[in-house]
Every structure is written in structure tokens, then in C-alpha cells.
Amino acid sequence: MSRAISIQTRDGRTGVAGRLSDLFWRRPKLLLLLMLAPPLLWLGIIYVGSLFSLLLQSFFSIDEFSGLIQYEFTLKTYGELLRPTNYDIILRTTLMATAVTVASAVIAFPISYFAARYARGRMKAVFYLGVMLPLWSSYLVKVYAWKLILAKEGILSWFFDAAGLMPVLEALLALPVVGGNSLSVSYIGTFLVFLYVWLPFMILPIQASLERVPSNLLEASGDLGASQRQTFRYVVLPLALPGIVAGSIFTFSLTLGDYIIPQIVGSSRLFIGQAVYAHQGTAGNIPLAAAFAVVPIVIMAFYLWMAKRKGAFDAL
Amino acid sequence: MTVAVEFKKVSRHFGAVKAVDEVDLKIDEGSFFAMLGPSGSGKTTSLRLISGFDQPSAGSIHIFGEACETTPPNRRPVNTVFQDYALFPHLTIRDNVAYGLMVRGVKKSLRHQEADEMLSLVKLDSYGDRKPAQLSGGQRQRVALARALVNKPRVLLLDEPLGALDLKLREQMQEELKALQQRLGITFVFVTHDQTEALSMADQIAVFNEGGIVQTGTPEEVYQRPRTKFVADFVGSSNLVPPQISAQLGGQSRWSSLKPEALTLIKHEGAGVVGTIKTVRYLGATNRVTIQVGETELSALLSNSGASWNKGDHVGLQVKPGALYAMEEST
Numbered sequence: 001m002s003r004a005i006s007i008q009t010r011d012g013r014t015g016v017a018g019r020l021s022d023l024f025w026r027r028p029k030l031l032l033l034l035m036l037a038p039p040l041l042w043l044g045i046i047y048v049g050s051l052f053s054l055l056l057q058s059f060f061s062i063d064e065f066s067g068l069i070q071y072e073f074t075l076k077t078y079g080e081l082l083r084p085t086n087y088d089i090i091l092r093t094t095l096m097a098t099a100v101t102v103a104s105a106v107i108a109f110p111i112s113y114f115a116a117r118y119a120r121g122r123m124k125a126v127f128y129l130g131v132m133l134p135l136w137s138s139y140l141v142k143v144y145a146w147k148l149i150l151a152k153e154g155i156l157s158w159f160f161d162a163a164g165l166m167p168v169l170e171a172l173l174a175l176p177v178v179g180g181n182s183l184s185v186s187y188i189g190t191f192l193v194f195l196y197v198w199l200p201f202m203i204l205p206i207q208a209s210l211e212r213v214p215s216n217l218l219e220a221s222g223d224l225g226a227s228q229r230q231t232f233r234y235v236v237l238p239l240a241l242p243g244i245v246a247g248s249i250f251t252f253s254l255t256l257g258d259y260i261i262p263q264i265v266g267s268s269r270l271f272i273g274q275a276v277y278a279h280q281g282t283a284g285n286i287p288l289a290a291a292f293a294v295v296p297i298v299i300m301a302f303y304l305w306m307a308k309r310k311g312a313f314d315a316l
Numbered sequence: 317m318t319v320a321v322e323f324k325k326v327s328r329h330f331g332a333v334k335a336v337d338e339v340d341l342k343i344d345e346g347s348f349f350a351m352l353g354p355s356g357s358g359k360t361t362s363l364r365l366i367s368g369f370d371q372p373s374a375g376s377i378h379i380f381g382e383a384c385e386t387t388p389p390n391r392r393p394v395n396t397v398f399q400d401y402a403l404f405p406h407l408t409i410r411d412n413v414a415y416g417l418m419v420r421g422v423k424k425s426l427r428h429q430e431a432d433e434m435l436s437l438v439k440l441d442s443y444g445d446r447k448p449a450q451l452s453g454g455q456r457q458r459v460a461l462a463r464a465l466v467n468k469p470r471v472l473l474l475d476e477p478l479g480a481l482d483l484k485l486r487e488q489m490q491e492e493l494k495a496l497q498q499r500l501g502i503t504f505v506f507v508t509h510d511q512t513e514a515l516s517m518a519d520q521i522a523v524f525n526e527g528g529i530v531q532t533g534t535p536e537e538v539y540q541r542p543r544t545k546f547v548a549d550f551v552g553s554s555n556l557v558p559p560q561i562s563a564q565l566g567g568q569s570r571w572s573s574l575k576p577e578a579l580t581l582i583k584h585e586g587a588g589v590v591g592t593i594k595t596v597r598y599l600g601a602t603n604r605v606t607i608q609v610g611e612t613e614l615s616a617l618l619s620n621s622g623a624s625w626n627k628g629d630h631v632g633l634q635v636k637p638g639a640l641y642a643m644e645e646s647t
Contacts, residue, residue, distance in 0.1 A: 214402070220403075223394075223395055224467060
């Protein structure tokens with residue numbers, strides 16, 4: 001009885017929990033702030049903070065004689081990026097990331113389209129499993145497995161040999177720049193491994209974006225006189241574009257930053273990730289490492305800006 | 317008169333489900349044709365068969381005399397207004413309307429001009445630059461209409477066109493659609509489950525049930541002389557009068573339909589058909605009275621100026637001459 005009465009009183013409830021609850025009810029923003037504070041702090045300090053300190057490092061320089069960092073703001077370190085050896089690294093990495101991204105998109109699109117439009121029930125489960133399964137095993141194991149697959153005596157050469165396609169493989173390896181002694185020490189090999197490892201990151205966002213295209217839009221397009229090809233060009237592709245851009249952000253930035261794959265599979269020429277690793281480790285040139293690390297950020301920012309300008313996010 | 321659309325023994329089966337079963341149908345050119353029926357009755361499937369999104373399992377479909385079972389949707393002289401409008405979210409309203417012209421290769425300036433004309437036809441002159449998400453339901457409906465009409469179709473198909481609108485807007489759009497149809501002279505075929513919508517807009521109504529057409533006719537015919545119990549029940553608020561009572565009231569000894577407004581009550585005199593008043597609902601100028609007659613419940617619409625009736629009164633029933641329509645079904 002007394003309980004029922006206390007609920008009815010106008011002054012609110014008693015006890016700390018009760019009063020707090022009343023307070024939050026009266027001031028919902030306070031509760032929101034309280035709930036958001038931990039993740040905001042995490043994001044602000046751990047993520048943005050560390051990024052900022054990295055950015056700061058890149059504006060310092062290193063004294064070439066003593067090897068000590070000079071804590072004065074200068075653009076000298078960025079100037080070093082333009083030296084041929086460093087510039088080559090940036091160009092090589094960007095080209096590789098572009099190639100991997102384009103190839104991923106081309107391969108991922110039909111797979112995603114099938115999964116979003118046609119796969120139902122069990123088929124859909126098989127699709128998700130097939131895409132996700134490689135992500136569950138260790139990244140290093142996969143890369144080393146690929147090294148074996150691509151090696152001179154590996155299963156791929158065996159297959160080419162058995163199929164009588166050895167001349168094709170040889171012609172491929174004889175190509176200037178991208179070829180080499182075997183696939184495992186060529187750019188083609190690096191490219192294949194990147195493609196394999198990052199493909200799921202392209203498939204899933206594209207599939208998600210296609211999933212959101214209602215089928216009656218395709219019917220409407222056909223009804224209005226569009227051929228299948230026109231429907232694809234004017235309806236499906238624009239609506240899938242945000243997904244393709246999201247996927248390409250993953251594949252592009254992951255390739256730009258990776259330093260393990262090019263170290264294990266490929267020619268010994270450096271990629272940005274390896275350069276960062278080398279400069280901040282053995283060489284102790286933190287400013288240059290930081291400047292290298294800024295490059296992918298700038299490239300990505302530019303890429304997103306271009307994508308936005310081209311209307312890639314209009315359908316969002 | 318030219319026949320716009322003709323079904324000859326058309327069936328569409330999905331496995332064991334007979335969505336449309338041996339339907340014969342003729343839609344005259346220039347008519348406003350309603351396909352009326354409850355959900356799952358085959359009306360939407362029939363519409364999809366005309367538009368070409370679905371192919372018949374058997375039978376033939378002719379559009380202006382041409383067999384078209386194998387013609388893809390983009391090459392039929394019909395356009396569709398979709399139930400949820402299906403506007404392209406990434407295009408502006410103007411580009412949505414101009415879409416049909418764009419895929420036909422009409423120059424940009426020309427197709428935008430025609431799109432603007434269409435938009436003004438549906439009273440959305442200044443909305444060309446907006447995106448579909450910025451429009452209300454009723455406005456999107458008009459855009460969908462303009463987009464379908466810009467192709468100058470010979471038949472316009474409308475799939476539950478007003479289903480998503482609120483009552484007031486729906487009534488307004490009903491009038492506008494009717495006026496538009498009369499102005500353009502295009503054949504309109506629309507699917508609805510709303511009998512008042514079908515009655516008020518259509519020249520011809522086909523009533524669908526369980527994959528087949530149970531009755532075709534003008535709104536008056538379908539409303540006044542329902543051929544089956546289903547039509548009587550679904551289309552109107554008709555009373556279904558069992559054979560025995562029908563005979564006693566002066567009709568045939570068959571299941572008959574009887575409009576509530578044709579039923580009058582008199583003082584209980586022991587003879588004739590008698591019943592007990594179950595409920596009296598006040599509706600302003602009239603009262604809706606339900607009367608229990610044996611197992612059957614009948615409904616009457618009575619003027620408020622006459623005698624007043626109360627719940628529990630024993631009353632005699634009378635019917636205006638010729639108001640009882642015998643139906644085909646015997647059960």
C-alpha cells in the first residue's frame with residue numbers, strides 16, 4: 001500500500017537510484033552525454049590523438065649526422081618523400097592499391113549481385129560462409145600458403161604444366177616490371193595475394209548496397225523501356241556505387257598500409273608500409289616514417305573528396 | 317470498339333498455387349477498368365501479366381490484337397504506376413519523369429522539356445529539382461503517374477495506386493485520376509481491393525476471387541446485381557438472403573442479395589417475415605438497424621424521420637418490389 005502511494009507522489013521518487021532516474025528523465029541530454037563520454041574519449045584520445053601526434057612527428061626532421069630528432073617545425077621531411085627512391089615507393093604502392101581495388105571491384109560485383117538478387121536461404125548461408133571463412137584463419141598462414149602456391153615448384157606451376165599452359169605462365173613472367181623468376185617473387189604474385197586477402201572487404205559492402213535496391217526499381221526501369229543493360233547502367237550501378245566506394249576504401253587503404261604481404265610475396269622492392277616499418281625501426285627516422293604514414297591518409301582523403309564530387313554518395 | 321487488352325484462357329500457376337486460373341478478359345480501349353478483389357485473388361498477378369513482369373503458364377494475352385506473351389516489358393505499349401511508386405532515389409524528380417525518354421535516346425533538353433510539361437500536368441511544376449525522398453506520399457504518387465505517362469502508353473496500369481495515401485488525399489486523387497483519364501483518353505487498368513474506389517472511378521469492374529473473375533460489369537451492375545454471394549458480400553454492403561426468406565419476401569426461392577436501403581420495417585403483426593431488432597446505430601440522417609430473422613442477420617438503412625425502433629422490438633419485414641436479386645449460386 002505504502003509503495004503505491006510513494007509512486008503517486010509528485011516530488012518524485014526517493015533513494016539515489018530513483019532520484020537519478022528522475023533526473024535523467026527530466027534532462028535526457030545529460031544521460032546521452034554520460035553514455036557517449038567513454039566512446040568519445042576513446043575515439044578522441046586513442047584514435048585522433050595518436051593520429052595527431054603522428055602528424056606532428058612528420059613536421060620534425062632528423063639531424064643527418066647525429067641521428068637525433070630536431071623538434072622544430074619544417075617541411076624538410078616531406079621534401080625527402082620526393083626523392084626518387086621514396087617517390088618510387090609511393091608510386092609503386094599507389095599503383096598496386098589501385099590495381100587491387102579495381103580488380104576486387106570487378107570480381108566482387110557479380111558475386112555480390114548473385115548473392116543479393118538470387119541467393120536465398122541455404123544458398124545465402126553458403127555465400128556468407130564462403131566469403132567470411134578465409135577471414136577466420138590467420139592472415140600470416142594465408143600469406144605463407146600463397147607463397148607456396150605461387151612458388152616455382154608450387155601447385156600453380158604444376159597446374160599450368162599439367163594443363164599444357166606453361167608457355168602462358170612463362171610469357172606472363174617474362175613481362176617487364178611485373179614479371180620475375182617465379183610468381184612468388186613478382187608483382188603479379190603480390191597482386192594476387194592482396195586480391196585474395198582483401199576481396200571479402202569489397203564483396204560485403206557491395207552486397208549490402210545491392211540488397212537495399214528494391215526489385216521493383218528494376219521492374220520500373222524495364223517498364224519504362226530500358227533494356228537490361230540500361231537498367232544496369234542507370235539504376236543498379238548508381239545505387240551500388242556507395243557500396244563499391246565503401247569497399248574500395250577498405251581494399252585501397254588496406255593495400256596502402258600493408259607491410260607483410262609485399263615482404264613475403266613479391267620482389268624485394270619496398271612498399272609504403274615496409275618503408276614506415278624500416279624507418280621507424282632500424283633507421284630510427286621517426287619523422288620520415290611519420291611522413292610516409294601520412295601519404296595514405298592524404299591519398300584516401302583526396303579519393304573520398306573526388307568520389308563525393310563525382311556524386312558517388314548521392315544515392316545514400 | 318477496339319479491344320485494348322484481351323486474355324484468352326490465361327493461367328499463371330506458381331507450383332501448386334493457381335494465382336490466375338483460366339481467365340478470360342476483355343478491356344476496351346479508352347475505358348477505366350478496375351480489377352477488384354481481396355488480396356491473393358489474382359488481380360495483381362493479372363496486372364503483372366499485362367505489364368510483362370510475369371509470363372502466363374498457359375493461354376494467350378493480346379494487347380491491341382498482338383499476341384505478346386514473349387514480348388519483354390520494355391517493348392510493350394503499356395506503362396505501370398507501381399504500388400509504392402518505385403521512384404529512382406538517386407535521380408531528381410525531373411530525371412525520374414524523363415527516364416523513359418532518356419533510355420530511348422531523346423536529347424536532354426527535349427526530354428527535360430517534356431518532363432516539365434508532364435510535371436505541370438500533375439501539378440508539380442516547381443518540384444523538378446528535388447529528390448523523391450523530399451516529397452510527400454501524394455506528391456510521389458503524382459511523379460510516378462507523370463513518369464509512366466511521359467512514354468505516352470496506350471494502356472496505363474496502376475497497381476493499388478492510392479493504397480498508401482490517407483483518406484482525404486485518396487478521394488482527391490480519385491477525382492484527379494478520373495479527370496486525367498478522361499482528358500487523355502488512355503485506357504487505365506487499375507488494381508484495388510477497395511470497392512468504393514472501384515465503384516467511384518471505373519467504367520468497368522472485374523471482380524476477382526481465388527484466381528478467377530467472378531463477375532464483370534459496370535459499377536451499377538456489379539453493385540446492384542451481384543452474381544454470386546462473394547460479389548454481394550465483397551462489393552456492397554448487401555444482405556445475403558437465404559432462399560426461404562427470399563421466397564417469403566416475394567423473391568425467388570434462391571440465395572438473393574438485398575440492399576439495406578431496400579428493406580423496410582413495419583409493426584409486428586404475426587404474419588409474414590418477422591424478426592427481432594438486435595442493434596440500432598445512429599448515422600445522422602439514417603439509422604442502421606440489424607434484425608435477427610431466425611439464423612439470418614439482416615441490415616436495414618432507415619430514415620430517421622419515420623417511426624423509431626428500439627433494440628428488442630419485434631418487427632415485420634418488407635421489401636421494395638424488385639429489390640431482391642437472385643444469385644447464380646445455389647448454396
